[in-house]
Amino acid sequence: MRVPLTDSISDLLFPATTAPAASAQPSEVECQVLRLFEQFRNPLLRYVVSFGVPVHEAEEITQEVFLSLFRHLQLGRSRKNLCGWLFRVAHNLALKRRYANQRSHDATASDWAIAERHADPSLNPEEQVSFIQKQQRLLAVLNSLPEEDQCCLRLRAEGLRYREIAALLGISLGAVSMSLTRSLARLIRADGR
Amino acid sequence: MPDEDFHLSDQELVLAADGELDVGRAAHVRAHLAACWDCRARMAKIEDTIADFARAYRQSHDSKIPPIEGPRALLKAQMAELAAASNVGSWMRFFQFTPLTRAAVCICLALFVAISGDLLVRHSRARGKNSAASAIEPGAIPDRNLTPGVARAVSIGDVCSMAHEEVVREVPASLRQEIFQEYGLQASRAGDYEIDYLIAPGLGGAEDIHNLWPQPYTSRAWNARVKDALEEHLHQLVCAGRVDLPTAQRDIARDWIAAYKKYFHTDRPLALRSELFPFVRVSG
Numbered sequence: 491m492r493v494p495l496t497d498s499i500s501d502l503l504f505p506a507t508t509a510p511a512a513s514a515q516p517s518e519v520e521c522q523v524l525r526l527f528e529q530f531r532n533p534l535l536r537y538v539v540s541f542g543v544p545v546h547e548a549e550e551i552t553q554e555v556f557l558s559l560f561r562h563l564q565l566g567r568s569r570k571n572l573c574g575w576l577f578r579v580a581h582n583l584a585l586k587r588r589y590a591n592q593r594s595h596d597a598t599a600s601d602w603a604i605a606e607r608h609a610d611p612s613l614n615p616e617e618q619v620s621f622i623q624k625q626q627r628l629l630a631v632l633n634s635l636p637e638e639d640q641c642c643l644r645l646r647a648e649g650l651r652y653r654e655i656a657a658l659l660g661i662s663l664g665a666v667s668m669s670l671t672r673s674l675a676r677l678i679r680a681d682g683r
Numbered sequence: 684m685p686d687e688d689f690h691l692s693d694q695e696l697v698l699a700a701d702g703e704l705d706v707g708r709a710a711h712v713r714a715h716l717a718a719c720w721d722c723r724a725r726m727a728k729i730e731d732t733i734a735d736f737a738r739a740y741r742q743s744h745d746s747k748i749p750p751i752e753g754p755r756a757l758l759k760a761q762m763a764e765l766a767a768a769s770n771v772g773s774w775m776r777f778f779q780f781t782p783l784t785r786a787a788v789c790i791c792l793a794l795f796v797a798i799s800g801d802l803l804v805r806h807s808r809a810r811g812k813n814s815a816a817s818a819i820e821p822g823a824i825p826d827r828n829l830t831p832g833v834a835r836a837v838s839i840g841d842v843c844s845m846a847h848e849e850v851v852r853e854v855p856a857s858l859r860q861e862i863f864q865e866y867g868l869q870a871s872r873a874g875d876y877e878i879d880y881l882i883a884p885g886l887g888g889a890e891d892i893h894n895l896w897p898q899p900y901t902s903r904a905w906n907a908r909v910k911d912a913l914e915e916h917l918h919q920l921v922c923a924g925r926v927d928l929p930t931a932q933r934d935i936a937r938d939w940i941a942a943y944k945k946y947f948h949t950d951r952p953l954a955l956r957s958e959l960f961p962f963v964r965v966s967g
Binding site (some may be wrong): 516528531557558561565579625628629651671672 | 758
């Protein structure tokens with residue numbers, strides 16, 4: 491079989507079989523990022539919003555997080571524990587944005603208002619009042635905790651394991667355990683159990 | 684009294700509830716709970732509180748969260764754009780042109796460089812005469828021999844996920860003294876200067892004497908605050924994928940004032956350029 495002669499350097503550098511095809515189909519990395527976006531977008535958004543960052547800014551941060559993940563994967567970097575990676579990047583960007591905004595975190599009022607608006611419709615009026623009051627108490631305790639304890643509790647509520655929380659916040663496993671125990675004790679007391 | 688006779692601690696109960704105990708200890712806790720009503724009641728309280736808290740936490744935020752479809756489409760489009768840019772961005776694609784096209788492109792480029800170079804020189808001269816407000820004062824730019832700029836080996840992911848404390852970290856006192864000595868400044872005048880990173884930590888700059896210099900607070904136009912704005916802007920551009928990290932590092936290290944003009948599309952600090960910002964103090 492005769493190999494056709496090439497008449498330009500481009501043919502050597504970019505033979506037809508290896509030239510990137512102009513395709514509208516997302517790559518494997520893009521598909522993977524989109525799958526992770528569907529899984530983790532809401533938890534990450536909730537976590538960023540919990541820092542007192544407005545929702546539209548939290549949405550921007552979440553986009554930044556997933557674009558960073560896209561570049562991270564494109565560069566062939568580690569795929570180990572991507573959930574922890576996502577929360578770590580979101581955590582840092584949220585802190586940075588909060589600092590830039592110089593806004594005080596005043597989630598309590600809005601959390602309470604939201605809690606009132608979203609009572610469980612299956613409950614009778616008395617049960618609804620009780621349900622809302624309980625939510626208010628729990629959120630008030632959350633907002634009164636030291637920042638590190640709040641982060642531990644929120645990250646745990648989003649399903650992160652202790653070792654992931656410890657790595658993300660730069661604290662020891664024991665510190666995570668103590669923090670969660672302390673916070674749960676306060677929540678139990680506030681709930682009058 | 685054997686260990687298993689003691690009640691379980693709250694911490695142990697929380698660890699057990701979260702499945703964070705090792706196998707042996709978990710078996711011990713299960714055995715104790717089977718035998719001890721007190722501890723089982725405490726465990727139930729913990730479990731109930733976790734469930735109530737998780738529900739309250741989610742409900743308080745979920746109502747604020749917009750539907751996923753729009754953001755998903757936006758992310759998809761941005762990724763496609765980034766992927767296309769990284770495919771087409773390589774200068775090696777030039778060789779894909781035919782010889783005739785390559786020659787034409789070379790001629791056009793040569794003409795463009797000649798014309799824009801001439802315009803740039805004229806513009807610089809004119810600006811030098813007319814623009815006192817944006818004049819570069821002594822100390823605004825570091826001595827290139829002493830401070831050429833040093834970057835660490837970092838990825839975009841590292842840079843974009845840096846904690847705020849790392850981005851704005853202070854320079855140790857011992858290193859500050861060395862820098863003052865290197866620049867021949869008296870330590871008594873330390874208050875007149877900020878020890879600034881040439882390549883900012885947020886762009887991968889290293890805490891190295893060759894990446895630090897004393898920037899005078901007294902500069903009226905091109906001072907540390909203006910440079911901070913450039914660093915922040917470049918950091919955002921890098922993390923948004925609009926400028927690659929090595930380019931940002933090179934530009935800011937070569938001439939940060941030129942980089943400011945390039946990335947803010949202006950020939951003078953933005954706060955100076957307009958009276959729209961009467962509350963912004965530009966001078967130090």
